[in-house]
Amino acid sequence: MANEHHGPKYLSHHFDTPKQQFESAKLGMWLFLGQEILFFSGLFVAYGIFRSWYPESFSVGSHLLDWKMGAINTIVLLFSSFTAAMAVRASQVGEQEGVPESEKLALGGKKWTSIFLWITFLCAAGFMVVKYFEYSHKIHVGTLPGQFFGHPGFNMDELAGPEFYEELHRAGLAAYESGGATVIPYHLRTFFGIYFVMTGLHGLHVLIGMGLVLWIIRKNQRGDFSAEYNTPVDIFALYWHLVDLVWIFLFPLLYLID
């Protein structure tokens, strides 16, 4: 009976202290992030193998991507990581009740936590919009993985039009001029397999992050967080930074090849 409630409201009954609860959550999250890295590593190893086997495909393939779109998305995602970190800070600072006006830390408290989380959400949405334009263009033209290469809309009955060959010609020429390729290689389709799976899995993580951030915003608006307890904001931000980390590698590896 005495143990029915043993401390602050946010403290779960199976933890002794808020500190123990916080450290357990952190440990669990770092284990999950380690798992995420290993999960993505299979694709990075596949990338390494195919790039070393078919360097010309990767050269021509990267010239079929728009590096400007990739660069914009990199900045957008870096900025969203920055705002996620600022959201954690705002929640750590808390409402600062009873702190003299002159000593208050700027951009802290519930209001700013929500603002920064919303900016993070909007950046993620912006990232997906750019991704949508990139994907829909490739599906329309027919630069698709494996057997679907040259078949717009993943439709095997449809053959690619002049747009497809013009793009291949332009990319092949660009790759030739930069010394990356001498032909338009057969294994270009393998590059697009790697491209779609890697960016697709990353995009899925962005979508999941968008869902998570809405959930965290709702909890924040409800007043769940304070300077003493803001673990969910912290944990969400860790996830979001990992999504950013993966993209930091994907951008140069996919878009910027000679």
Add this chain to the structure above:
Amino acid sequence: MADAHAHDDHGDDYLVHSHITSIKTYVLVFGALVFLTGLTVAAYNVRLGDYNLFVAVLIAMVKSSLVGAYFMHLKYEKKFNILFFVGSLIFVGIFLAYTLNDTENRGEESVQGERIDPGTGDYAHGTALPLETQGEFQPFPPNMIPSDAEGDGEGD
């Protein structure tokens, strides 16, 4: 209130004391990340041959270290948690190195899909033979069939 007093005994071990990073630090880190992104794009336009990949990955590693140390607060994190994160990265390195050590040493691929050992000029171990020489299933290329196995074949 009685509760709060009881917990005073726990001292620093009771509540969470997070390190609060200054806004200035976050802004500086973000600025550095944008600068390094620009540097990646600039390095792409300089022709360094094989070093382009090396430079791109190196810059990406610096960027991810910044994100890890400041945005993810690894700088102030417990050593035990850092161990998991850095440990998984080390295992990615092992995964990549061992796999490439295999796939990079399977010989050169010719037009037909068979692989030639660059050292001897023979078919590489485990290779698929060119279609015209394919008869019955052979797990080893002809030049690698052990001599006693050939002897057995003649005996039958």
